[in-house]
Amino acid sequence: MAQQLVGFGTEGTVFGRGADQGAAQEAARSAAAPGQAVLVLDGVRKAGHAEGTQALAWLELQLQQGEFLTLLGPAGAGKSVAIELVAGFLQPDAGRILIKGERQARLPPWRRDIGLVSDSPDLFPEMDVLSNAAFPLEARGVDRAGREERAAAMLERWGVPPSLARLRPTALSPARQLRVALARATVHGPALLLLDDPLRGLDGEEREALAADLSQLRRALGLTVLHAARDPALASVLSDRMVVLEGGRARQAGTPQGLYENPADPVVAALTGPCNRLPGRVLSVEDGVCLVRLDCGLEATGLSVTGPEGSPLPGANCTLVIRPEHVAVAPLPPEAMGEDAVAARLVESRFAGGQVRLRLAVGEGGELVAHRPPGLPLPEPGEVASIAWNLSAAQVHRDAS
């Protein structure tokens, strides 16, 4: 991603005031008018590098004051292209981008009312931590004492103690560097914070801690955030809303829970969390319930979903989607487990902290994954086993014909 010198340009305003007053006035300046979206993307399109491809086929979204929206998608989905278009590093081939109602077409990155953190902190190596965090204020003409006071306060809010202020960024851990980058991107109170998957390179406790701080601080600072991420679990924890992007197209938008529980199609289901996707053919549909002959030979039921391909109809190819936590497993024969249970064979079982992950073979060549809480009676390899699920937990989606 391009160098992150954004949100740093002067707008002809000279600030020379105390930290609190400066921050308050900056926040007031950056807030959108009541009812006005902070960001509007209106039919934005961008051709890809390769001829005939679309990096972004068409993107339409609105971001309201204080909202945290994630563009969720796999590698190559178009997330970075979308962020770079909003930042002004790229120009759209079609469509409009507005920040607080103002068209951005002619504005270079440094004139846009944004802060940006990409997947690497991109701090200035020749400047110390405090000067890095103060840079957007320096570029806006804030005097030295004022900008250092405000930068030090913002660094502390992001968990960077004053004892680190005079170090070079390279002396800090990657997580600390990211915290400095977040302080730098927010110190000037931008209308919009752009985050291009900044937590991707972190893991374990550092990632958890930064995600928690991001959640808390975006509320405390009243930030409006456009975030790009591949990891659905991280995106769900952070976001008010998500747009699932794939192949440069928005497939579905909604709340994290809404997308997880009611994906419009099997691709959205897979991109929003672990799921089993079992191919089959619809045998019958009655009162919104589909009876399906799975390709592995089993018959199964699930709720009919009307998605982009229409409703599942008898004879149509379909995909039955079921989340692993909804697949019940028992070390019993099917007749002992219950009416809708079917025989299965344990392929593999792994303990994964809060859950046991089981891989099970069903029918002729069928396979699915089940996640069960530890401590339940579960089959051992080679033992008799059965699986079952509640009808309402499975969804049947019609395939493209």
Ligand SMILES: Nc1ncnc2c1ncn2[C@@H]1O[C@H](COP(=O)(O)OP(=O)(O)OP(=O)(O)O)[C@@H](O)[C@H]1O
């Ligand atoms: N400046 C550009 N102009 C045109 N196409 C681009 C540009 N940058 C990237 N692309 C193409 O756009 C597509 C989407 O790339 P992008 O980097 O936005 O994916 P992404 O969703 O951010 O993936 P990742 O999670 O790996 O960062 C790719 O096919 C890529 O080659």
